[in-house]
């Protein structure tokens with residue numbers, strides 16, 4: 169009952185499962201509500217959040233996902249997964265999309281999408297930098313990525329990205345969105361944590377660097393302490 173689930177409706181779930189396997193941990197594909205009973209933590213991959221939400225609705229997954237979050241079980245959302253975990257989302261195509269919620273923040277769904285599309289950036293992320301040396305930064309892969317523009321007091325900001333001054337974003341009506349939302353010093357939030365919920369705007373599962381997966385597994389095993397061992401090792405291959 170203690171494996172790591174990976175929501176497998178759409179998007180980069182196979183890459184997450186492969187990253188877990190590299191760390192010796194079995195990732196279990198989740199497509200039905202009852203499958204959540206078999207896992208003690210969950211990863212929601214990147215992909216396309218509207219499509220993923222439609223599929224989640226079709227499979228009647230939202231009540232079970234909200235319950236999972238409410239029980240305090242660790243959940244990590246990458247990119248579209250971050251959007252799912254936000255209490256509020258806006259940006260293009262927001263109409264009617266359901267969210268799981270849980271992180272007290274406002275996300276812009278396509279913050280980087282319209283102008284930069286996809287890019288990579290070295291991020292300073294103190295929580296994932298290993299004490300035994302190794303790179304001091306994490307290479308974030310951003311694909312039509314969201315960004316968090318506002319957070320509540322319970323949220324821990326883990327990484328920010330400096331927005332070039334030439335990258336001021338305007339809405340279709342010509343309103344400067346950054347100013348509207350009061351983002352200080354041209355920085356947006358690209359990794360954050362609230363309790364057992366973790367979210368990244370970029371895709372660690374698309375790199376060979378498993379430090380974010382290790383960090384999440386540590387969260388999961390700490391949350392599982394006192395129950396029994398919370399991580400199931402890969403058997404065989």
Ligand code: GLN
Pocket residue numbers: 213214215216217218246247248249251277278281311312313314
């Ligand atoms: N901006 C995308 C969305 O709204 C997320 C992109 C991604 O997960 N790579 O779903």
